[in-house]
Amino acid sequence: SGKFFVGGNWKCNGTKDSISKLIADLNNAKLEPDVDVVVAPPFVYIDQVKTSLTDRIEVSGQNSWVGKGGAFTGEISVEQLKDLGCKWVILGHSERRHVIGEKDEFIGKKAAYALSEGLGVIACIGELLEEREAGKTFDVCFQQLKAYADAVPSWDNIVIAYEPVWAIGTGKVASPEQAQEVHIALRDWLKNNVSAEVASKTRIIYGGSVNGGNSAELAKKEDIDGFLVGGASLKGPEFATIVNSVT
Numbered sequence: 001s002g003k004f005f006v007g008g009n010w011k012c013n014g015t016k017d018s019i020s021k022l023i024a025d026l027n028n029a030k031l032e033p034d035v036d037v038v039v040a041p042p043f044v045y046i047d048q049v050k051t052s053l054t055d056r057i058e059v060s061g062q063n064s065w066v067g068k069g070g071a072f073t074g075e076i077s078v079e080q081l082k083d084l085g086c087k088w089v090i091l092g093h094s095e096r097r098h099v100i101g102e103k104d105e106f107i108g109k110k111a112a113y114a115l116s117e118g119l120g121v122i123a124c125i126g127e128l129l130e131e132r133e134a135g136k137t138f139d140v141c142f143q144q145l146k147a148y149a150d151a152v153p154s155w156d157n158i159v160i161a162y163e164p165v166w167a168i169g170t171g172k173v174a175s176p177e178q179a180q181e182v183h184i185a186l187r188d189w190l191k192n193n194v195s196a197e198v199a200s201k202t203r204i205i206y207g208g209s210v211n212g213g214n215s216a217e218l219a220k221k222e223d224i225d226g227f228l229v230g231g232a233s234l235k236g237p238e239f240a241t242i243v244n245s246v247t
């Protein structure tokens with residue numbers, strides 16, 4: 001449902017030199033036209049990326065402050081992301097939840113603020129390994145999804161990224177069946193708790209050890225509408241392969 005969406009989350013990686021090479025590779029890549037492609041560089045390189053990357057690819061922040069900017073040392077505001085030309089922001093990433101300690105309610109507020117200022121939100125959710133093993137995958141994902149639903153007035157500009165924490169950076173990609181099972185459950189949740197229209201229109205993308213070798217099989221699944229890619233998005237040709245795995 002919706003146009004295929006592939007995001008590259010560069011996380012806290014890169015230098016001016018490595019990023020200039022990655023930009024050149026992305027500018028040279030042949031990308032399927034019918035795919036939304038977005039990259040999320042570290043804040044300090046966004047201007048460099050916006051200046052030299054093709055307009056074919058949109059740019060995202062990896063996080064944003066919960067409200068208007070001001071005396072918030074170390075934070076980056078939504079207004080600043082927009083000023084640099086970003087169209088998107090990634091919120092609720094597992095590394096911000098589990099390494100930095102952001103909570104559902106705070107993440108929901110961030111999403112509402114970013115949307116109110118016109119940024120698209122890549123809204124991340126996903127369970128820990130121990131939660132999966134305890135049979136709590138759906139409970140955890142629904143609770144995280146509900147925090148967004150409770151906070152946002154509209155789903156028009158949101159992409160949901162399901163990223164099981166055990167699959168992130170581990171090389172242990174979810175099987176297409178494991179991912180599909182959660183994606184369809186999320187869509188059902190939206191149908192029952194938001195609306196049938198939002199359920200059918202909202203893109204639900206998968207993240208966690210996606211690479212050029214496994215993306216095509218995942219992309220065949222009915223409810224997988226794209227990917228959020230970490231490590232493999234740092235390699236231009238491989239990222240292009242993932243973008244082009246749209247079916």
Ligand code: 13P
Nearest residue numbers: 009168169208209230231
């Ligand atoms: P990896 O693709 O490196 O597993 O990271 C996924 C991710 O966290 C994207 O946001």
